[in-house]
Amino acid sequence: MRILSDHEVLRTWETGLTQHPVDRALTILATAFPGTGRDSLASMSVGQRDGYLMDVREANFGSGVSGVAECPQCGELLEWSLDLGEIWSPLENASEGGPNRLTLQEYELLYRLPDSTDLAAIVPGGDVARGRAALLRRCVLEARREGVEIEPISLPEEIILGMAAEMEARDPQAETLLDFECPECGARWQALFDILEFLWIEVQARARRLLGEVHDLARAYGWSEAAILEMSPVRRRFYLEAGA
Ligand SMILES: [Zn+2]
Numbered sequence: 519m520r521i522l523s524d525h526e527v528l529r530t531w532e533t534g535l536t537q538h539p540v541d542r543a544l545t546i547l548a549t550a551f552p553g554t555g556r557d558s559l560a561s562m563s564v565g566q567r568d569g570y571l572m573d574v575r576e577a578n579f580g581s582g583v584s585g586v587a588e589c590p591q592c593g594e595l596l597e598w599s600l601d602l603g604e605i606w607s608p609l610e611n612a613s614e615g616g617p618n619r620l621t622l623q624e625y626e627l628l629y630r631l632p633d634s635t636d637l638a639a640i641v642p643g644g645d646v647a648r649g650r651a652a653l654l655r656r657c658v659l660e661a662r663r664e665g666v667e668i669e670p671i672s673l674p675e676e677i678i679l680g681m682a683a684e685m686e687a688r689d690p691q692a693e694t695l696l697d698f699e700c701p702e703c704g705a706r707w708q709a710l711f712d713i714l715e716f717l718w719i720e721v722q723a724r725a726r727r728l729l730g731e732v733h734d735l736a737r738a739y740g741w742s743e744a745a746i747l748e749m750s751p752v753r754r755r756f757y758l759e760a761g762a
Contacts, residue, residue, distance in 0.1 A: 519550050519570075522578055524728055524747050531725035534718065540638040543571060543714050546721070550574045563631035565607070565691030571713045572602050579720040587698050591705035596698060605711060607691045617659055618688065622680045625673065628660040629681060631689045654678050657685075734758055 522530065526549050534542040547559045547570055562570070575581070584599035616630035636656050640649045655678065658670035686693060694711040731754055732746045738761040746754065 519573055519577060520552065522549060522574075524751075527721060527724050528728055528747070531721050534721070538638065539714055540634050542718065543567060544634060546571065546574060546714075546717065550578075560634045563633055563689045563692065564637065565631070565689035565693075567634060568691050568694070568713050569607065571717055572606055575713060575717045575720065576602055579717070579724075583716050585716075587696075587709055589698075589700040589703065589705055590707055592700060592703040594700050594702040596700065598696070598698070600696075602713075605694050605696075618684075620681060620684055622677050624664050625677050626662040626665075627658055627673075627677075627681060629657050629685070630659060631685055632657055632692070650682075651675065651678055654682055654685075731758060735761070 530546055530549050534545050537545060544556060544559050547554075547567070548556050550573075551559070551570070559567070575583075581602040582599065583602060584597065587596045587598055588594070589596065617628050618630070620627045620629060632653055636653050639656060640653055655670045655673065658673065658681070661668050661670045661673055694713075695708040696711050697706070697708055699706045728747070732743050735741055735746045735754065735757055736743065739757065749757075
């Protein structure tokens with residue numbers, strides 16, 4: 519993995535701004551792992567992908583993450599922070615996407631773990647449970663009932679849920695839940711942690727700061743954007759302070 523240069527942060531931000539989050543994640547990974555093709559990145563299991571995104575976040579912006587959660591019962595706002603190490607399954611433990619075999623009751627399944635192309639296929643704003651079932655059925659490569667091949671679409675909900683539990687065990691990083699307890703009313707709840715969200719916040723912040731510096735230096739000295747971005751941060755800081 520490479521540390522992103524200022525140019526790369528700006529280019530990633532510019533490209534990612536208008537992208538669907540699934541593509542945005544791939545844009546970041548394609549920049550950080552230039553030797554890996556976009557197809558290979560897209561076919562990583564979701565947990566593997568998130569593990570790499572955590573890697574990029576830590577190497578470029580540190581491992582501290584913080585946010586605010588709202589109590590679903592009383593509306594109290596809860597500030598939280600954590601270190602990515604606390605929720606990180608090391609990459610070497612990440613599962614390969616498959617295919618894997620699974621027998622549940624009279625059903626035999628051959629399945630693979632969901633990847634970015636599967637996530638992209640979910641229609642945004644659709645029914646969550648239905649979208650999830652559709653996603654899981656996409657990942658069934660072959661289904662048999664008592665030895666007879668059947669269409670994955672006809673698998674009963676119970677079997678789909680059983681497969682989902684198996685997938686979760688094989689790819690634990692795919693869904694990270696944070697536990698909260700409200701100090702005001704005692705309510706307990708879980709919220710999904712999305713590493714992409716926290717990585718993108720940092721990319722945005724650095725891109726905006728860089729553009730702000732380019733703006734100030736270009737105005738003060740008349741230098742081009744390319745020339746300013748070529749400079750080390752230390753030199754830019756010096757000129758900014760000298761020009762202030
Ligand atoms: Zn509460």
